Amino acid sequence: MSATTTEHGTSVLVRLSIALFFSYMAVALTLPVIPIFVTSWAGFGNMLAGLAVGIAFLSTILTRNHAGIISDRRGGRVCMKRGLWIYIVANLLCALTALTSLSPPLAFGILIIGRLLLGLGESLTIVGMLGWGIGLMGQPRAGKVLALTGMAMYGAFAAGAPVGLALFHTTGFAGVMLVAAVMPAVGLALVQSVPAAPIHNGQRLSFWRIIGSIWKPGAAVCLQGVGFAALGAFMALYFTHSHWPHPELGLTCFGLAFVLVRVLCGHLPDRIGGYPVAIVSLLVETTGQMLLWSAHTPWIALLGALLTGAGCSMVFPSLGVEVVHIVPPHLRGTALGGFAAFQDLAYGATGPVVGSVADRAGYGSVFLVGGICAAAGALITIRLAIEKRRHGSLHASA
Numbered sequence: 331m332s333a334t335t336t337e338h339g340t341s342v343l344v345r346l347s348i349a350l351f352f353s354y355m356a357v358a359l360t361l362p363v364i365p366i367f368v369t370s371w372a373g374f375g376n377m378l379a380g381l382a383v384g385i386a387f388l389s390t391i392l393t394r395n396h397a398g399i400i401s402d403r404r405g406g407r408v409c410m411k412r413g414l415w416i417y418i419v420a421n422l423l424c425a426l427t428a429l430t431s432l433s434p435p436l437a438f439g440i441l442i443i444g445r446l447l448l449g450l451g452e453s454l455t456i457v458g459m460l461g462w463g464i465g466l467m468g469q470p471r472a473g474k475v476l477a478l479t480g481m482a483m484y485g486a487f488a489a490g491a492p493v494g495l496a497l498f499h500t501t502g503f504a505g506v507m508l509v510a511a512v513m514p515a516v517g518l519a520l521v522q523s524v525p526a527a528p529i530h531n532g533q534r535l536s537f538w539r540i541i542g543s544i545w546k547p548g549a550a551v552c553l554q555g556v557g558f559a560a561l562g563a564f565m566a567l568y569f570t571h572s573h574w575p576h577p578e579l580g581l582t583c584f585g586l587a588f589v590l591v592r593v594l595c596g597h598l599p600d601r602i603g604g605y606p607v608a609i610v611s612l613l614v615e616t617t618g619q620m621l622l623w624s625a626h627t628p629w630i631a632l633l634g635a636l637l638t639g640a641g642c643s644m645v646f647p648s649l650g651v652e653v654v655h656i657v658p659p660h661l662r663g664t665a666l667g668g669f670a671a672f673q674d675l676a677y678g679a680t681g682p683v684v685g686s687v688a689d690r691a692g693y694g695s696v697f698l699v700g701g702i703c704a705a706a707g708a709l710i711t712i713r714l715a716i717e718k719r720r721h722g723s724l725h726a727s728a
Contacts, residue, residue: 340467342466342524342525343463343466343467343474343475343478344478345520345521345524346459346462346463346521346524347478347479347481347482348482348520349516349517349518349520349521350455350459350479350482350483350486350517351482351483351485351486352486352513352514352516352517352520353414353417353455353513353514353516353517353518354455354482354483354486354487354490354513355486355489355490355493355509355510355513356417356418356420356421356448356451356510356511356513356514357386357448357452357486357490357510358486358487358489358490358491358494359490359493359494359497359506359509359510359513360421360424360448360494360506360507360510361383361487361490361491361494361562361563361581362491362494362495362562362565362566362577362578362581363494363495363497363498363503363506364379364382364383364441364445365379365380365382365383365563365564365566365567366498366566366567367428367498367503368382368438368441369567371434371437371438372434373434374434374438375685375689376564376567376685376686376688376689377682377685377686377689378438379563379681379685380563380564380680380681380682380683380684380685380686381442381681381682381685382438382441382442382445382681383445383562383563383681384559384563384677384679384680384681384682385442385445385446385449386445386446386448386449386452387449387559387674387675387676387677387681388446388449388674388679389445389446389447389448389449389450389453390449390450390452390453390670390671390674390677391449391671391674391675392449393449393450393453393454394453394457394667394668394670394671394674395537395664395667395668395671396453396454397409397413397453397454397456397457397458397663397667398457398461398537398663398664398665398666398667398668399663399664400412400454400457400458400663401457401458401460401461401462401663401664401667402461402529402530402660402661402662402663402664403529404529405461405462405465405526405527405529406457406458406459406460406461406462406463406465406526406527406663407458407462407521407524407525407526407527408458408526409454409455409457409458409461409462409663410454410455410458410459410462410521411458411518411521412454412458413450413451413452413453413454413455413456413458414451414455414514414515414517414518415451415514415518416447416448416450416451416454417448417451417452417455417510417511417513417514418511418514418515419447419451420444420445420447420448420450420451421444421448421507421508421510421511422507422508422511423440423443423444423447424440424441424444424445424448424507424510425503425504425507425508425511426440426444427440427441427444427503428502428503428504428507429504449674451514453667453670453674456479456483456670457663457666457667457670459479460475460476460479460663460666460670461527461662461663461666462524462526462527463475463478463479464527464654464662465527465528465529466525466527469654469659469662470600471600472600472650472651472654473596473597473598473599473600473604473647473648473650473651474596474597474600476599476646476647476650476651477592477596477597477599477644477647478592478596479647480588480592480643480646480647481588481589481592481593481596484584484585484588484589484592484639484642484643485585485588485589486585487562487581487584487585487588488581488582488584488585488586488588488589489585490581491566491578491580491581491582491585492578492579492581492582494506495566495577495578496578497509530658530659530660530662531660533660534660534661535661537664537668540657540661540664540665540668541668543656543657543665544653544656544657544665544668544669545672546710546713546714547649547650547652547653547669547711547714548653548668548669548671548672549672549707549710550608550612550645550649550707550708550710550711550714551645551646551649551650551669551672551673551676551707552672552673552675552676552707553612553676553703553704553706553707553710554611554612554615554641554642554645554646554673554676554703554704554707555642555672555673555674555675555676555677555680556676556680556684556699556700556703556704557615557618557619557638557641557642557697557700557701557703557704558584558638558642558676558677558700559676559677559680559681559684559700560619560680560684560696560697560699560700561580561581561584561622561635561638561697561700562581563680563681563684563685564684564685564688564693564696565577565580565581565584565635566578566580566581567688567693568580568622568631568693568694568696569628569631571692571693572628572631572693574627574628574631575628576628579632579635580631580632580635581635583632583635583636583639584635584636584638584639584642585639586636586639587635587636587637587638587639587640587643588639588640588642588643589643590640591639591640591643591644592643592644592647595607595643595644596644596647598644598648599644599647599648599650599651600651603651603652604647604648604649604650604651604652605648605649605652605711605714605715605718606715607644607648608644608645608648608649608711609708609711609712609715611640611641611642611643611644611645611648612641612645612704612705612707612708612711613641613704613705613708614637614640614641615637615638615640615641615642615645615700615701615704616641616701616704616705616708617637617641618633618634618635618636618637618638618639618640618641619634619638619697619698619700619701619704620634620697620698620701621633621634621637622634622635622638622694622697622700623694623695623697623698623701624694625694634697638700641704645707646670646673649669649711650666650669652714652718653665653666653669654666676703683699684696684699684700687699
C-alpha cells in the first residue's frame with residue numbers, strides 16, 4: 331500500500347470511527363439511566379435493573395454469528411448501516427415506556443424488547459465496522475482498526491454518561507431515548523460516502539468450528555468484560571448509595587482513561603504482539619477493580635475507575651489481533667463476531683449476576699467479582715503467550 335493510499339485509508343478509518351462514536355451514543359446515553367429508571371418502579375430491584383442492562387448484550391451474543399455472516403458475504407458496509415437503522419428503531423421503542431401511561435410490568439416488557447433490538451443493532455454495527463475497516467486497511471493494520479473502534483465506543487461512554495444523566499434529570503427518560511435515537515442518524519450521514527471494502531471468497535466453516543479455534547482468547551476477553559460491565563451497570567448506584575457526589579464521573583474517568591491508553595498504545599499489538607499487551611492490561615484492570623471494591627472515599631473509587639478503563643482499553647484489540655491471525659480473510663467477520671460474543675457474554679451475564687451479589691453484599695462487592703475475573707483472564711493470557719512462544723520455537727527448530 332502506497333503512502334498516499336495509506337493516508338487515504340487512515341482518513342476513511344477516522345471518519346468511520348467518528349460515525350461510530352456518534353452512533354454508539356445510542357448505547358452510552360442510556361447505560362447509566364436504565365438502572366435508575368427501572369428501580370424507580372415499585373417492586374423493581376437491582377436484579378431487574380441489571381437484567382434490563384444485560385439483556386441487550388445477550389441479544390448481541392445471539393446475533394454475532396448472523397452479523398459475521400452478513401459482514402463476510404455482503405460486506406461490512408451493508409452490515410454496519412443495517413445496525414445503525416436498528417439502533418434508531420430500538421431507542422424509539424424504549425422511549426414509548428415513558429411517553430405512554432403503561433403499567434410498570436408492561437412498560438418493562440416493552441423496554442426489554444427495545445433493549446433486545448438494541449443488542450442486534452450493536453452486533454451488526456460493531457462487526458460491520460470491524461469488517462469494513464480491516465477490509466479497507468488490510469490485515470497488517472488490524473490492530474489499528476480494533477483500537478480505533480474501541481476508542482470510538484468508549485469515548486462515547488465517557489461523553490454519554492454525564493450527558494445521559496443530565497438529560498435524564500432535565501427531560502426524563504423519554505428525552506434520553508429520543509436523543510439516543512437521533513445519534514445513529516448522524517452516523518449514517520457520515521458513512522454514506524465511504525466506499526465498500528473488497529469481499530473475499532473461500533470455503534465456509536461452521537460457526538462452532540471457528541469458535542473452537544478462538545475460544546481461549548475469547549475466554550480471556552470474556553473475563554475482562556466482567557469488570558467493565560459491573561462498573562457500567564452499578565457505578566452510579568454505588569456512588570449514590572455511598573452518598574458520594576458526582577456519580578456520573580465514574581464512567582467518565584473510565585472512558586477518558588480508555589481513550590488515552592488507546593491513543594498512546596494503540597499501535598503496540600501490531601508492533602510487539604497482542605499477548606504481552608493484554609497481560610499487562612488485565613493486571614492493571616485487576617488493580618482498578620480492587621481499588622473500587624476497597625474504596626472508602628469517592629476519589630479512591632474514581633482512581634479505581636480510571637485504572638479499570640486503562641486496563642480494559644487494550645485487551646480486546648490485543649487479543650483480537652491474535653484472532654485475526656488465526657483465520658483466513660473470508661472468515662474474518664465471523665471470527666471477530668464470535669470473538670466479540672465472548673465479551674458480550676460477560677456483559678449480558680454480569681448485570682443480573684452481580685446485581686444479586688449487590689443485593690446481598692453491597693455495591694462494592696461487584697468490583698471484587700470483577701477483579702477476580704480480570705486476574706483469571708491474565709492467567710489464561712499468560713498461558714496463551716507461553717504456548718505461542720513454544721510453538722514458534724518448535725517451528726524455528728524444525
